[in-house]
Amino acid sequence: MEKIRVYGGQRVDGRVQISGAKNAALPLLAAAILSEDGLTLKNIPPLSDISTMMLLLETLGVECSRSDVDDYSMTVDCETNSLSNFTAPYEIVKKMRASILVLGPLLTRYGHCSVSLPGGCAIGVRPIDLHLKGLEAMGAQIDLKDGYVYAEAKSGLHGAEFEFPVSTVTGTENLLMAAVLANGDTVLRNAAREPEIVDLANCLNKMGARIEGQGTSEIRIVGVSGLHHTEYSVLVDRIEAGTYAIAAAITKGQVDLIGGDFRKLLPTFIEKMEECSLIFEDIPNGLRAKYAGEIRPIDFQTAPFPNFPTDLQAQTMALLCLSSGRSLIDEKIWENRFMHVAELSRMGAKISISGSRATVEGVDHLVGAPVMATDLRASFSLVLAGLAAQGDTVVDRVYHLNRGYCCAEKKLADCGVRVDRIK
Numbered sequence: 001m002e003k004i005r006v007y008g009g010q011r012v013d014g015r016v017q018i019s020g021a022k023n024a025a026l027p028l029l030a031a032a033i034l035s036e037d038g039l040t041l042k043n044i045p046p047l048s049d050i051s052t053m054m055l056l057l058e059t060l061g062v063e064c065s066r067s068d069v070d071d072y073s074m075t076v077d078c079e080t081n082s083l084s085n086f087t088a089p090y091e092i093v094k095k096m097r098a099s100i101l102v103l104g105p106l107l108t109r110y111g112h113c114s115v116s117l118p119g120g121c122a123i124g125v126r127p128i129d130l131h132l133k134g135l136e137a138m139g140a141q142i143d144l145k146d147g148y149v150y151a152e153a154k155s156g157l158h159g160a161e162f163e164f165p166v167s168t169v170t171g172t173e174n175l176l177m178a179a180v181l182a183n184g185d186t187v188l189r190n191a192a193r194e195p196e197i198v199d200l201a202n203c204l205n206k207m208g209a210r211i212e213g214q215g216t217s218e219i220r221i222v223g224v225s226g227l228h229h230t231e232y233s234v235l236v237d238r239i240e241a242g243t244y245a246i247a248a249a250i251t252k253g254q255v256d257l258i259g260g261d262f263r264k265l266l267p268t269f270i271e272k273m274e275e276c277s278l279i280f281e282d283i284p285n286g287l288r289a290k291y292a293g294e295i296r297p298i299d300f301q302t303a304p305f306p307n308f309p310t311d312l313q314a315q316t317m318a319l320l321c322l323s324s325g326r327s328l329i330d331e332k333i334w335e336n337r338f339m340h341v342a343e344l345s346r347m348g349a350k351i352s353i354s355g356s357r358a359t360v361e362g363v364d365h366l367v368g369a370p371v372m373a374t375d376l377r378a379s380f381s382l383v384l385a386g387l388a389a390q391g392d393t394v395v396d397r398v399y400h401l402n403r404g405y406c407c408a409e410k411k412l413a414d415c416g417v418r419v420d421r422i423k
């Protein structure tokens with residue numbers, strides 16, 4: 001299994017081109033199913049999760065061809081005139097839960113499909129009940145059998161009013177994609193407001209959909225009879241940007257994050273980092289993050305956008321391990337997203353957990369150790385801790401990192417920092 005060796009005591013100083021967002025690209029690829037004549041997506045990050053989604057689309061009969069623009073970005077052309085298969089098989093869905101995003105598009109365009117139930121994963125149980133309830137409200141008949149969701153809407157879906165009891169990102173995306181081809185009007189209340197949802201809605205509108213209210217908690221969709229080819233460039237990855245900002249803070253360095261309006265994409269994170277350890281300066285097409293001279297303890301809780309993103313919790317925790325006091329973290333989204341705590345503790349961190357809360361007592365230094373990545377974001381939190389530690393750290397199970405961080409060692413090298421992959 002591939003590992004990464006991180007040499008301790010390095011300082012980040014440089015410029016990082018932030019890639020397209022994985023969590024925007026995945027629903028956009030699924031949206032290709034809705035088009036009568038294909039979809040061209042630019043700024044797609046070359047990541048293993050993207051390859052998994054392309055494999056799933058190909059299994060359904062979408063022809064995907066990729067052309068690499070550079071190391072950090074590719075263009076994907078999807079040919080979708082008609083599909084030949086309407087089953088998303090377990091073998092693919094088990095690799096990536098976001099596979100559930102084909103459910104809404106397949107059902108609304110073809111009136112039937114089956115998608116393997118994703119099951120839980122390292123960060124929590126991850127139910128999809130709200131995706132299914134929303135589709136039922138739009139007239140779908142749903143059966144759960146043999147580990148699969150069988151969905152049918154013989155005469156098509158109809159518009160509906162649906163209120164999400166909790167905010168769900170992929171749930172909102174699935175219902176949004178289902179509603180664009182439904183008969184009549186749909187209103188989604190308490191919809192998720194993440195920028196990746198706005199990106200999806202903007203692309204669907206370019207394809208001919210009629211969506212309003214994206215980015216607010218009420219999204220209104222007027223169903224249309226068909227969607228068409230367009231070319232769309234994927235939103236920049238705010239989580240990757242936040243991760244490299246933390247790399248600057250934890251190594252007492254500086255980084256220019258290039259490629260987007262990160263103040264708008266990460267409002268609460270930036271506020272908290274200013275309280276903790278970073279100064280931000282606007283630069284052309286990006287934001288500079290500069291170490292402010294100390295790492296102060298902070299308290300925060302993760303919550304849906306625009307609040308502090310759960311996908312930056314593990315990386316921020318690594319930083320707080322080296323703060324000058326006690327920090328409190330409340331993980332409100334995922335019930336089991338503290339798997340990195342045991343690994344950080346192996347490096348000398350002092351963290352205690354009680355339910356959804358972690359108390360982090362800052363220590364003077366961390367020490368390099370062999371550690372194991374437990375999920376995507378946890379994997380980079382260990383790289384960050386390793387960069388600041390005394391001695392070397394070897395991070396095992398790097399396949400987690402490959403799912404969501406494009407060219408990590410190259411981008412770190414662009415900041416003057418060396419890590420090595422060990423095959």
Ligand code: EPZ
Pocket residue numbers: 023026098124125126127128129130131132166167168169170171310311333334335376377404
């Ligand atoms: C998306 O997952 C992201 N994945 C996750 O990114 C991210 O952590 C998460 O949103 C929260 O921001 C993609 O966009 C592909 P949710 P998603 O449905 O959509 C509960 C990463 O590291 N819920 O918003 O699966 C659920 O249990 C990852 O890139 C229900 O109860 O998350 C959770 O507590 C991992 N019923 C909360 O809602 C449902 O039907 C939010 O989950 C659906 C969700």
